[in-house]
Amino acid sequence: MSTVIQESQQPISAKFLQFYKDRTLLAILLSLFAVMFVYGIFFTDNYLTITNFKAIIRDAALYGIMAIGLTFVTLSGNFFLLSLKETASICGVTFAMGMATGFGSPDLAGNFMVSLLAALAVGVVSGVIQGYFVGMGGNPIVVTLGGAGILYGIGAWWSDNLVINFTRPHDAEWLGTGSFLGLPSITWSFILIAIAAEIVLRHTNFGRKVYLVGANKAAGKATGHENFSMAIIVFTICSVCCAFVAVAFVAQMDSAQSNYFSAEFGSSGDMTILVIATVMVGGNSIMGGYGSTLRTSLGAIFIAMVDNMMVLQGFNSGPRIVGVGLMIVFSIIVFGLFAKGSRAQE
Amino acid sequence: MKRITKDVDLSFAILLSFCVYVFFAMNIEVFFSHNISFAILERFAVLGLVGLALTICIIAGEIDLSIGSNAALCAVIVVKLTDPLGAPLAMLIGLSVSTLIGATQGFVIAFIRIRAIVITVGTLMLLRGVALLIAEEKTVMLTDFRVPDFITTKVLMYFSPASLTVIFIFICVGIFMRYTKYGREIYAIGGARKEALTAGIPLRRPMIIAFALSGFCAGFAGTVIGLKSGTAQGLGLQYLLLAGTVAAFVGGVSILGGKGGVLGAAIGALTVNFLNTGLVFYALQVHFVQLFTSVLLVIVIVFQTMSRIFDSRQARKSLLETIDERKTALLEKKRTVLGK
Numbered sequence: 001m002s003t004v005i006q007e008s009q010q011p012i013s014a015k016f017l018q019f020y021k022d023r024t025l026l027a028i029l030l031s032l033f034a035v036m037f038v039y040g041i042f043f044t045d046n047y048l049t050i051t052n053f054k055a056i057i058r059d060a061a062l063y064g065i066m067a068i069g070l071t072f073v074t075l076s077g078n079f080f081l082l083s084l085k086e087t088a089s090i091c092g093v094t095f096a097m098g099m100a101t102g103f104g105s106p107d108l109a110g111n112f113m114v115s116l117l118a119a120l121a122v123g124v125v126s127g128v129i130q131g132y133f134v135g136m137g138g139n140p141i142v143v144t145l146g147g148a149g150i151l152y153g154i155g156a157w158w159s160d161n162l163v164i165n166f167t168r169p170h171d172a173e174w175l176g177t178g179s180f181l182g183l184p185s186i187t188w189s190f191i192l193i194a195i196a197a198e199i200v201l202r203h204t205n206f207g208r209k210v211y212l213v214g215a216n217k218a219a220g221k222a223t224g225h226e227n228f229s230m231a232i233i234v235f236t237i238c239s240v241c242c243a244f245v246a247v248a249f250v251a252q253m254d255s256a257q258s259n260y261f262s263a264e265f266g267s268s269g270d271m272t273i274l275v276i277a278t279v280m281v282g283g284n285s286i287m288g289g290y291g292s293t294l295r296t297s298l299g300a301i302f303i304a305m306v307d308n309m310m311v312l313q314g315f316n317s318g319p320r321i322v323g324v325g326l327m328i329v330f331s332i333i334v335f336g337l338f339a340k341g342s343r344a345q346e
Numbered sequence: 347m348k349r350i351t352k353d354v355d356l357s358f359a360i361l362l363s364f365c366v367y368v369f370f371a372m373n374i375e376v377f378f379s380h381n382i383s384f385a386i387l388e389r390f391a392v393l394g395l396v397g398l399a400l401t402i403c404i405i406a407g408e409i410d411l412s413i414g415s416n417a418a419l420c421a422v423i424v425v426k427l428t429d430p431l432g433a434p435l436a437m438l439i440g441l442s443v444s445t446l447i448g449a450t451q452g453f454v455i456a457f458i459r460i461r462a463i464v465i466t467v468g469t470l471m472l473l474r475g476v477a478l479l480i481a482e483e484k485t486v487m488l489t490d491f492r493v494p495d496f497i498t499t500k501v502l503m504y505f506s507p508a509s510l511t512v513i514f515i516f517i518c519v520g521i522f523m524r525y526t527k528y529g530r531e532i533y534a535i536g537g538a539r540k541e542a543l544t545a546g547i548p549l550r551r552p553m554i555i556a557f558a559l560s561g562f563c564a565g566f567a568g569t570v571i572g573l574k575s576g577t578a579q580g581l582g583l584q585y586l587l588l589a590g591t592v593a594a595f596v597g598g599v600s601i602l603g604g605k606g607g608v609l610g611a612a613i614g615a616l617t618v619n620f621l622n623t624g625l626v627f628y629a630l631q632v633h634f635v636q637l638f639t640s641v642l643l644v645i646v647i648v649f650q651t652m653s654r655i656f657d658s659r660q661a662r663k664s665l666l667e668t669i670d671e672r673k674t675a676l677l678e679k680k681r682t683v684l685g686k
Contacts, residue, residue: 141411143647146640148588277471280468318475332464
């Protein structure tokens with residue numbers, strides 16, 4: 001009882017300090033946000049416009065959704081997938097095939113639901129297979145590196161490495177270029193998926209299991225939550241998120257190719273690394289068990305903000321990639337130094 | 347010989363490389379010839395080095411994802427500086443830059459005590475950006491393409507100066523890893539890090555040496571590629587990571603660390619080279635080469651995981667058998683005592 005009274009009597013500055021101590025990384029991220037924001041207002045033209053902020057969130061949405069999926073994998077202690085862009089590209093090819101040809105049957109051509117389900121099914125299958133190998137005891141990095149080559153090979157083989165076009169108007173326009181209440185559909189999807197992921201992680205049994213298995217594999221195993229089923233589930237979640245992003249992207253472009261996500265993409269030249277960067281910049285522990293999808297979403301918006309500002313200042317892709325790379329290294333080192341002696345060690 | 351028969355993974359690697367070679371030699375007439383052997387060794391000069399780089403890192407219990415970017419950065423530096431400074435000085439500068447980058451990575455990993463995959467994902471992107479900056483987002487080219495001819499002249503029918511140097515590097519690294527204190531430290535921190543640290547092995551020195559070696563090998567691979575083709579791109583060479591990983595894993599390293607060796611790396615790299623060279627004859631597109639290389643990786647991973655599970659089952663079985671034996675022995679003793 002006395003402690004409660006003492007806490008409530010603390011001055012606000014002390015409370016703030018306590019909060020800062022507890023959530024150092026989140027606080028650092030927020031302060032960086034503030035610095036970038038102020039810098040942007042004073043030194044960049046056209047930064048403080050609603051259109052620009054919409055553009056930032058729209059950029060963030062594309063890799064943010066994938067990063068939210070990846071957060072599940074990272075939290076459960078399975079590091080990350082190196083096959084993100086390949087999963088996305090094969091799902092995109094599947095969706096475009098469905099929209100253009102209906103997988104061989106003309107009746108189904110242009111049927112949005114069938115194409116969407118097919119793309120998601122491909123994502124589920126690739127996630128389950130990779131998760132199976134990881135759950136059996138394979139290293140996630142090596143398994144997904146192999147998976148990446150196989151998925152890309154199959155996708156390119158299936159589409160003959162050609163661009164698959166389908167013409168407007170088609171049923172998927174609302175997802176690709178449509179908007180609702182002034183925000184594009186992909187932004188709405190990002191917001192909804194972020195909220196849903198946060199609720200799942202914080203308030204469901206499954207979410208707590210993810211944290212448990214990630215924080216301490218041995219304890220998880222001892223209490224009956226083995227990494228085997230967990231790996232399959234989180235890999236599937238991540239692959240389905242990739243499939244969804246691919247469908248939205250393909251619906252926007254009206255076409256798909258097996259290296260849509262491999263060619264210079266956004267600020268990084270590589271979708272996979274950009275998504276992993278998002279998870280890391282958000283301050284999630286890559287060893288698992290510590291972090292949240294909220295951090296990931298903030299990380300996505302932060303990267304999009306920095307990138308947007310550098311574009312508006314007229315930088316080329318070289319300095320932009322250096323910027324994102326520095327952000328990752330900085331966040332890793334800061335996290336490592338703060339967590340030294342506890343979580344960062346195995 | 348004893349080493350080979352004792353090590354299951356190494357004998358599997360030799361068997362696999364032999365199978366791949368025989369498959370292509372049976373199907374393609376010219377595969378078993380002097381010129382193809384020269385071509386395979388030429389490719390070995392690049393892939394072998396990348397495989398060696400990853401092998402050293404994986405022996406230390408870590409994995410270096412940034413070797414592709416490191417190689418690209420080194421290639422850009424070498425190609426860009428060859429015109430004003432001449433090839434030897436440019437090579438020296440490029441190699442020292444990539445070795446320094448590797449050593450810095452090793453230092454950061456040992457100092458903060460994080461896993462290498464975490465930091466090398468960051469440096470993958472950072473180095474790529476730096477390479478783009480140095481190349482000014484263009485493809486860098488040599489003005490005089492006769493300059494690098496010295497590394498591709500044929501020596502002794504099968505070799506070129508590049509592949510001879512690479513074989514020399516292999517032998518040196520092999521001796522270093524096997525017979526010196528510093529090399530054995532790398533094995534120690536990979537195989538059993540806690541025990542090694544408790545026994546008084548410093549973490550920093552072997553980690554820095556392992557990553558400096560890996561950076562050097564990646565840089566040398568980049569140099570050879572850059573000088574041979576006369577061009578370099580900031581965003582190129584990312585395929586090296588997959589090829590190098592396959593070479594290292596075929597060569598019998600274990601992701602848990604502390605296992606594998608230079609001989610295995612050479613065999614693994616040769617296997618990948620046989621596959622790549624053989625597929626050239628079928629005139630396939632690039633993605634098929636990637637597909638088959640990945641399939642090779644998956645085969646090796648499945649074999650390794652299966653053999654690990656088999657070993658642990660076998661160990662458990664023998665443990666249960668010993669327990670049973672002791673139980674029956676005890677029971678008999680009891681019976682004889684009671685019978686008396």
